[in-house]
Amino acid sequence: MMGYIIRRLATALIVVLGVAAIIFALLHWLAPSPAYDVLGAKAQPAAVASWNKLHGYDRPEIVQFFSYLGDLVHLNFGYSYKLSQSVSALFKENAGRSAYLTLAALLLSLIIAVPLGIMQAVRRNTFGDYTFTTLNFVLYSMPSFFLGLILIQFLALDWGVFPPTVSDSITTAWQAFDHPTQLALPIVTLAAINVASFSRYMRSSALDNLAQDYIRLARAKGLSQRAVLFHHLLRNACLPMITLIGLSIPTLLAGNLLTEYLFNYPGLGLLFYTALGNLDYNVLLAYVILGAILTVLGNLIADVAISIADPRVRLD
Amino acid sequence: MTEPEAPLLEGLGDAAGMPIGAPEGGEVQIIASGWNLALREFFDNKLAVVGLVVIVFFILFCFIGPLFDSTNQTLVNPLNTDLAPGGHYLLGTDEHGFDEFGRIMLGGQTALEIGFFAAAIATVLGTLWGAIAGLAGGLVDGIMMRIVDVLLSIPLLFLVLVLATKYSGTVVRLSLLIGLFSWLIPARLVRGEVLTLRTRDFVSASRVMGANRRRIVLRHLIPNALSVVIVNVTFQVADSILILAYIGFLGFGLQFPSTSWGDMLGGAQNYVTEGYWWLVYPVGGCLVVLVLATNLVGDALRDAFDVRLRRR
Numbered sequence: 001m002m003g004y005i006i007r008r009l010a011t012a013l014i015v016v017l018g019v020a021a022i023i024f025a026l027l028h029w030l031a032p033s034p035a036y037d038v039l040g041a042k043a044q045p046a047a048v049a050s051w052n053k054l055h056g057y058d059r060p061e062i063v064q065f066f067s068y069l070g071d072l073v074h075l076n077f078g079y080s081y082k083l084s085q086s087v088s089a090l091f092k093e094n095a096g097r098s099a100y101l102t103l104a105a106l107l108l109s110l111i112i113a114v115p116l117g118i119m120q121a122v123r124r125n126t127f128g129d130y131t132f133t134t135l136n137f138v139l140y141s142m143p144s145f146f147l148g149l150i151l152i153q154f155l156a157l158d159w160g161v162f163p164p165t166v167s168d169s170i171t172t173a174w175q176a177f178d179h180p181t182q183l184a185l186p187i188v189t190l191a192a193i194n195v196a197s198f199s200r201y202m203r204s205s206a207l208d209n210l211a212q213d214y215i216r217l218a219r220a221k222g223l224s225q226r227a228v229l230f231h232h233l234l235r236n237a238c239l240p241m242i243t244l245i246g247l248s249i250p251t252l253l254a255g256n257l258l259t260e261y262l263f264n265y266p267g268l269g270l271l272f273y274t275a276l277g278n279l280d281y282n283v284l285l286a287y288v289i290l291g292a293i294l295t296v297l298g299n300l301i302a303d304v305a306i307s308i309a310d311p312r313v314r315l316d
Numbered sequence: 317m318t319e320p321e322a323p324l325l326e327g328l329g330d331a332a333g334m335p336i337g338a339p340e341g342g343e344v345q346i347i348a349s350g351w352n353l354a355l356r357e358f359f360d361n362k363l364a365v366v367g368l369v370v371i372v373f374f375i376l377f378c379f380i381g382p383l384f385d386s387t388n389q390t391l392v393n394p395l396n397t398d399l400a401p402g403g404h405y406l407l408g409t410d411e412h413g414f415d416e417f418g419r420i421m422l423g424g425q426t427a428l429e430i431g432f433f434a435a436a437i438a439t440v441l442g443t444l445w446g447a448i449a450g451l452a453g454g455l456v457d458g459i460m461m462r463i464v465d466v467l468l469s470i471p472l473l474f475l476v477l478v479l480a481t482k483y484s485g486t487v488v489r490l491s492l493l494i495g496l497f498s499w500l501i502p503a504r505l506v507r508g509e510v511l512t513l514r515t516r517d518f519v520s521a522s523r524v525m526g527a528n529r530r531r532i533v534l535r536h537l538i539p540n541a542l543s544v545v546i547v548n549v550t551f552q553v554a555d556s557i558l559i560l561a562y563i564g565f566l567g568f569g570l571q572f573p574s575t576s577w578g579d580m581l582g583g584a585q586n587y588v589t590e591g592y593w594w595l596v597y598p599v600g601g602c603l604v605v606l607v608l609a610t611n612l613v614g615d616a617l618r619d620a621f622d623v624r625l626r627r628r
Binding site: 164277 | 482
């Protein structure tokens, strides 16, 4: 187990190094030097050259890459010359709100998808099952922003239950938590993307488990349907969810970007969107690296967690 | 796919009664009831047919439609902006005074072109990459697949968006952008398929007969791995259309006055509060229905190929 984790961590490190190399190459191609951002678009070539020399942008690429790596290790993601702040400070400021939105959406999607999948499996091939399967399929094919627009139209503008955008007065994750109506629509929009795929997997996993002997034994012992479903089926059928949550991180990050943009909720996604408009490549590429690290970590944690939860899974 | 309540023997009997011949012992529990299977297959096919019809409809609607209902889609008309549907304009006009119905056709053209073109690029690249890696094995395979691992851990949408800030605006550029970063899944799938295929006798036989690598890859491995590839193409098309919609919605899509459905929704988003529903729901509906149809076809194809594998 320990050996496995160490080996996986080493592989993850190599992957992250590869990602860093690609990102550095991209950064270099898109924005070789921030000199023009600092000195202005009409700066004299001589001034640019001297600025580059002063800040080390005239060194060979490979040297620059290693100093970039060194900065990364120190969690220094560069400086946003457009927002005049270090990227790490910007991330620190926005990460909490994004994390709250994403985790709340993940939790909500699990709360909906797990019972829904089990219900569908137990009552398979009934009208209800078909209805939800169809609904999931539609939801799965729907871009999250379109769902968001529909929710805004009906729940916010027509019926006025929730505000159409998140209020500017929500500045901390705690405030967001404290005013649930403000974030209800963003959380539901983000959760809906995952509900579709989660409940599909949950349904097929529950179906597989319902066919197992241990369920038949539990029924033969005379346990009630409730006990069979909640004590025996639930725990086993949920195992694939662990892997699925680990794999859903890129989807969540992308959904996060669109949801925050749509509802004007200040988080990492909105920061990324602003940086796209500003051509603020230090912020953009730092966020891409962060996304890649989260993806790698998500896979790793999911693999380890499944082996802890399911003794049949051996890691070696 | 399993039918838990059905007794094992009943499943065996039904399956054995079918014309395609009895499955091997270990696979019995998958095919529980011949009736059910036939019914399900029928049901799946129907959905696939519906999906296919929808895709063909959209291709005709978007590419042939403008020939019958040609509208001005290049010159902004400030006098005709945001007209409600009715009269001359079937679906009203948008914020530039373009006929919305004609604009949906135009946006559909680019969505379909980019969807299929990007999927084609991704599939060709991924198939070759996976086939070569799987066949070469050893260090080459290791290096090639680690490259795939690295690229796969970078969230696709972010990478594409960052590049779209500099490299976007036309159909070809967007197709290349999406296609060049989504070949990783097909590469993995094909490699896995090749790894199982390369140990088969017919590959050894052709190698003994003196076939070179190129021939083995092009004539034996790729054709046999084709089922996996075909299934993946359909999902690839759906994903490419969605990614394009995301890019367009965020405003980094095609150069005005060209458009795609995502661009249109991005523009319409500002008018939701005004109640201009015709700028939101028809486009969004088309997008969802097309992606849904493509996914349906993909699902049905996968099931069809799975069934064939089971019966072998």
